[in-house]
Amino acid sequence: SEFLPKDHPRYESIRMREHLVDMVDAKVLAPEGLIAHGRGEAFDYLIGEKTPDCVLGPIRAAAAALLTAERPIISLNGNAAALCPEAMVELAEATGAKLEINLFYRSRERIEAITKLMEKAGAREILGTDEARQGQIPEIGSERKRVDSEGILIADTVFVPLEDGDRTEALVKMGKRVITIDLNPLSRTSRTASISIMDHIVRAVPAMTRAAIELKKLNKTECLTVLDGFDNDKAFAEALRFISARLKALAGDAS
Numbered sequence: 001s002e003f004l005p006k007d008h009p010r011y012e013s014i015r016m017r018e019h020l021v022d023m024v025d026a027k028v029l030a031p032e033g034l035i036a037h038g039r040g041e042a043f044d045y046l047i048g049e050k051t052p053d054c055v056l057g058p059i060r061a062a063a064a065a066l067l068t069a070e071r072p073i074i075s076l077n078g079n080a081a082a083l084c085p086e087a088m089v090e091l092a093e094a095t096g097a098k099l100e101i102n103l104f105y106r107s108r109e110r111i112e113a114i115t116k117l118m119e120k121a122g123a124r125e126i127l128g129t130d131e132a133r134q135g136q137i138p139e140i141g142s143e144r145k146r147v148d149s150e151g152i153l154i155a156d157t158v159f160v161p162l163e164d165g166d167r168t169e170a171l172v173k174m175g176k177r178v179i180t181i182d183l184n185p186l187s188r189t190s191r192t193a194s195i196s197i198m199d200h201i202v203r204a205v206p207a208m209t210r211a212a213i214e215l216k217k218l219n220k221t222e223c224l225t226v227l228d229g230f231d232n233d234k235a236f237a238e239a240l241r242f243i244s245a246r247l248k249a250l251a252g253d254a255s
């Protein structure tokens with residue numbers, strides 16, 4: 001913004017908020033997406049606004065899951081498309097996963113706005129845009145149940161950053177491996193997913209791409225070992241311990 005000095009302590013955060021407001025005007029983001037972002041930011045304070053070391057394991061496991069999957073899909077909602085379109089394209093290219101648009105507040109207008117944005121970011125193929133190819137996830141009420149019958153419906157691994165708890169649970173029930181990014185380790189999504197990454201999406205997605213590029217130097221069996229060695233309940237406990245230790249240190253408590 002013209003009013004915002006670059007040395008403002010919250011420069012990045014404010015710049016991101018202004019960008020998201022622009023993305024609401026551009027129909028990429030539903031207004032509700034702004035509220036979800038605010039909730040994420042609150043948790044970012046707790047982790048110190050940088051990727052904690054304890055999240056590197058989940059990031060690496062997520063990259064291994066996408067690389068070794070038969071049919072991996074990266075699900076895009078308005079927030080993900082608005083915040084890191086290029087990074088999403090790079091992750092798709094590094095892992096061989098396909099991109100699919102999937103919206104809670106689904107409209108033709110939004111699908112078209114997101115498609116345009118993603119194509120500008122370099123995406124070549126985008127699923128979830130063809131009404132004739134629609135399939136449905138059972139047990140979900142919202143518009144988010146509509147998925148591409150050649151994408152999420154038949155995927156074995158789905159990456160759903162900033163996802164809602166209901167849908168994460170439904171995807172897991174369908175037998176899919178579900179990866180999420182969610183700054184809130186206590187959300188139903190974080191608790192239900194197969195792999196939960198407690199980090200900001202703009203930091204975690206490029207980190208996943210870097211991990212994928214490293215893992216590609218290994219063979220498939222070695223990649224599967226990385227994946228099998230991952231335990232989401234253990235990672236959840238570590239994430240909570242990290243926040244707890246950080247708060248104790250800030251409070252001046254002896255450890």
Ligand code: ATP
Nearest residue numbers: 036037040162164165182183184187188189200201
């Ligand atoms: P749940 O349904 O899983 O219990 P919720 O209802 O609190 O969660 P939703 O609005 O359904 O949340 O999903 C958005 C989630 O994404 C929130 O948990 C929020 O913390 C998280 N989030 C929002 N913005 C970001 C971001 N930029 N990076 C990472 N996580 C984010």
Ligand code: MG
Nearest residue numbers: 163164165166
């Ligand atoms: Mg929710």
